[in-house]
Amino acid sequence: MDFTxxxxxxxxxxxxxxxxxxxTARNPVHAVLFLILSFFSGAGLFVLLxxxxxxxxxxxxxxGAVAVLFLFVVxxxxxxxxxxxxxYVQYLPLGLVxxxxxxxxxxxxxxxxxxxxxxxxxxxxxxxDVSNIERIGxxxxxxxxxxxxxxxxVLTVAMIGALVLTLRHRPGVKRQNIAVQTxxxxxxxxxxxxxxxxxxxxx
Amino acid sequence: xxxxxxxxxxxxxxxxxxGSIGVLVGGAFAGRHALSLVSxxxxxxxxxxxxxxxxxxxxxxxxxxxxxxxxxxxxxxxIYLASAVAIFLGERWLSRSGDxxxxxxxxxLLAALGMGVMVSAGDLIALYMGIELQSLALYVLCAFRRxxxxxxEAGLKYFVLGALSSGLLLYGASLIYGFAGSTRFVDIxxxxxxxxxHAGVIFGLIFLVCGIAFKVSAAxxxxxxxxxxxxxxxxxxxxxxxxxxxxxxxxxxxLLTTSFPNSIGDWRQIxxxxxxxxxxxxxxGGLVQSNLKRLLAYSSIANIGYALLGLAAxxxxxxKGMLIFLALYVVDITGFFACLLALSRQGKPMETLSSLAGLxxxxxxxxxxxxxxxxxxxxxxxxxxxxxxxxxxxxxxTTPSLxxxxxxxxxxxxxxxxxxxxxxxTMWFDESAGETDAPPADARLIAFGAAAFAFPLVNVGxxxxxxxxxxxxxxxxxx
Numbered sequence: 001m002d003f004t005x006x007x008x009x010x011x012x013x014x015x016x017x018x019x020x021x022x023x024t025a026r027n028p029v030h031a032v033l034f035l036i037l038s039f040f041s042g043a044g045l046f047v048l049l050x051x052x053x054x055x056x057x058x059x060x061x062x063x064g065a066v067a068v069l070f071l072f073v074v075x076x077x078x079x080x081x082x083x084x085x086x087x088y089v090q091y092l093p094l095g096l097v098x099x100x101x102x103x104x105x106x107x108x109x110x111x112x113x114x115x116x117x118x119x120x121x122x123x124x125x126x127x128x129d130v131s132n133i134e135r136i137g138x139x140x141x142x143x144x145x146x147x148x149x150x151x152x153x154v155l156t157v158a159m160i161g162a163l164v165l166t167l168r169h170r171p172g173v174k175r176q177n178i179a180v181q182t183x184x185x186x187x188x189x190x191x192x193x194x195x196x197x198x199x200x201x202x203x
Numbered sequence: 204x205x206x207x208x209x210x211x212x213x214x215x216x217x218x219x220x221x222g223s224i225g226v227l228v229g230g231a232f233a234g235r236h237a238l239s240l241v242s243x244x245x246x247x248x249x250x251x252x253x254x255x256x257x258x259x260x261x262x263x264x265x266x267x268x269x270x271x272x273x274x275x276x277x278x279x280x281x282i283y284l285a286s287a288v289a290i291f292l293g294e295r296w297l298s299r300s301g302d303x304x305x306x307x308x309x310x311x312l313l314a315a316l317g318m319g320v321m322v323s324a325g326d327l328i329a330l331y332m333g334i335e336l337q338s339l340a341l342y343v344l345c346a347f348r349r350x351x352x353x354x355x356e357a358g359l360k361y362f363v364l365g366a367l368s369s370g371l372l373l374y375g376a377s378l379i380y381g382f383a384g385s386t387r388f389v390d391i392x393x394x395x396x397x398x399x400x401h402a403g404v405i406f407g408l409i410f411l412v413c414g415i416a417f418k419v420s421a422a423x424x425x426x427x428x429x430x431x432x433x434x435x436x437x438x439x440x441x442x443x444x445x446x447x448x449x450x451x452x453x454x455x456x457x458l459l460t461t462s463f464p465n466s467i468g469d470w471r472q473i474x475x476x477x478x479x480x481x482x483x484x485x486x487x488g489g490l491v492q493s494n495l496k497r498l499l500a501y502s503s504i505a506n507i508g509y510a511l512l513g514l515a516a517x518x519x520x521x522x523k524g525m526l527i528f529l530a531l532y533v534v535d536i537t538g539f540f541a542c543l544l545a546l547s548r549q550g551k552p553m554e555t556l557s558s559l560a561g562l563x564x565x566x567x568x569x570x571x572x573x574x575x576x577x578x579x580x581x582x583x584x585x586x587x588x589x590x591x592x593x594x595x596x597x598x599x600x601t602t603p604s605l606x607x608x609x610x611x612x613x614x615x616x617x618x619x620x621x622x623x624x625x626x627x628x629t630m631w632f633d634e635s636a637g638e639t640d641a642p643p644a645d646a647r648l649i650a651f652g653a654a655a656f657a658f659p660l661v662n663v664g665x666x667x668x669x670x671x672x673x674x675x676x677x678x679x680x681x682x
Contacts, residue, residue, distance in 0.1 A: 142206070143265070143266050144265075145206065145265070146213075146264070146265040146268050147268060147326075147328050147329060147332055149220070150320060150329070150333070150336065151332065153220060153316065153317075153336055154335050154336050154339060156227075156313070157313050157339045157340050157343070160227070160306055160309065160313075160343065161310075161340075161342065164304065164306045164310075164343055164347065164349075165343065165346055165349050166349075
């Protein structure tokens with residue numbers, strides 16, 4: 001048994017285990033953390049397949065953006081997960097039927113693809129010593145440089161737009177000014193006032 | 204290296220891109236006078252881009268994604284100059300209304316760059332990039348006065364419906380790519396010629412046409428137009444109504460003629476139907492409007508209908524007519540909006556028809572300019588609007604299947620004449636509605652300049668315009 005097979009076994013076991021824990025974990029924060037673990041395991045499987053670019057995308061996009069967004073939602077919004085779980089038994093039969101339909105469809109598609117679909121008709125992509133990322137990089141910054149820069153400008157416009165429409169310079173907001181703050185002395189920060197009984201102080 | 208050797212062809216766009224990023228960074232540090240500084244540089248950048256485009260060599264760059272030819276040059280020079288005028292008008296207007304933020308000229312520059320990409324698109328991805336760059340900048344500009352409820356509504360409506368149309372456009376583009384096997388216009392034409400997935404490609408084409416028809420506000424994809432025109436700040440509306448229409452129509456023409464030259468019969472039907480519906484909606488919808496910006500929105504829907512009629516002809520004459528029509532329309536509509544910018548009463552903009560009553564007594568110059576623009580839109584002979592329609596109808600009636608749509612378009616332009624004449628009648632014969640504020644010099648300058656062009660200067664320049672448009676129309680390789 002070579003190392004690849006061992007790695008595959010470990011990664012897929014962790015992936016399946018983590019996926020199961022995502023839907024069974026009681027604490028939603030734990031569920032999101034297990035989701036991240038399963039993304040990492042999936043990325044590992046992509047690396048084993050030689051698709052290292054997809055692996056990186058999975059980590060950058062799903063772990064870096066989507067999962068963190070989930071975490072934000074779970075932590076910031078007051079979602080009552082206990083009430084979402086009620087009626088689990090009631091909906092179980094329907095859920096099982098839908099799962100069965102999905103399973104049959106997936107098996108069917110895999111069967112067709114294996115016998116006469118895309119993978120059967122084509123030979124594997126020619127092996128070369130240039131990696132995926134290098135290949136993509138070579139065309140992305142040469143043949144597609146124009147479109148790549150265009151996409152960058154579109155994102156710039158989106159960013160300008162977000163600032164133009166939402167940024168407000170409100171007066172009276174206390175902002176940090178490190179230099180002023182550290183230069184504070186007891187004299188400038190403290191004022192001793194003689195308070196008369198029953199009058200209080202005004203600004 | 205290919206990219207370097209063809210640098211002069213895309214130098215105008217490069218100038219715009221670097222210029223817009225440069226002024227964005229500069230504006231952030233410029234302090235209180237950022238708006239006027241950035242606007243000044245922005246106008247300079249746009250004018251130099253127009254000049255560079257005028258002398259740029261014609262070539263294809265970036266594996267066919269960027270096509271610079273006579274049609275692109277014609278449209279781009281007009282677009283960049285119109286954008287420069289929009290910055291000029293908007294800068295003064297924003298300073299007066301106390302909302303002087305320097306992002307306005309930056310967004311206009313980026314929108315102009317997007318239009319340049321659209322006009323030069325030779326590839327479905329470049330087409331989409333251009334449209335998105337232009338549209339995103341316009342969405343933000345529409346909602347630029349974020350404390351104004353109507354402006355926010357306009358921005359949001361435009362954004363939501365624009366996203367929907369982008370979805371349609373992308374769906375069509377991916378269908379075409381799937382069936383033809385390429386995103387490049389010329390390769391799509393080759394694939395279609397060899398009979399690759401004809402029905403699928405045409406199916407994709409219909410979605411693509413719907414998406415672009417939305418962007419040019421052709422009926423039945425026009426619903427956003429009146430609300431957005433009314434809600435958006437007036438200088439933004441002036442910009443929105445002029446240059447983007449020209450850009451999208453040239454893109455439309457390039458897409459249809461270079462990637463589907465052998466299915467003219469297929470797309471002519473669609474374009475002719477959209478054209479007929481647009482002139483109907485534009486003429487009838489305008490009859491009941493009391494707000495001038497909404498009125499001009501319906502007028503622009505009708506005008507796009509006429510431009511589409513030229514495109515539907517699918518001939519060199521048709522494209523030439525369309526280009527002349529749109530170039531003259533850009534000047535007319537910019538002038539009309541400049542008049543609206545110049546008019547205010549006690550600090551409030553005069554945007555309703557009734558507020559114009561008796562304007563000839565209080566502001567004879569501006570009233571005269573508006574009269575010229577109305578008469579021109581109406582199609583009175585020897586005004587600029589007449590010449591635009593003249594060339595479009597000339598091309599349409601020589602195409603056998605377009606004779607009836609052309610006749611119908613003429614009938615509808617008579618119906619539309621009602622509301623233009625009502626504007627003129629209100630200004631000349633109604634009781635005066637009171638004194639108006641002194642018009643700002645900048646808006647008056649643009650208004651009078653455009654009016655002088657609409658009549659009589661157009662008759663002098665028409666020969667040149669026809670010459671340029673004729674050369675431009677040859678670029679699409681039609682009969």
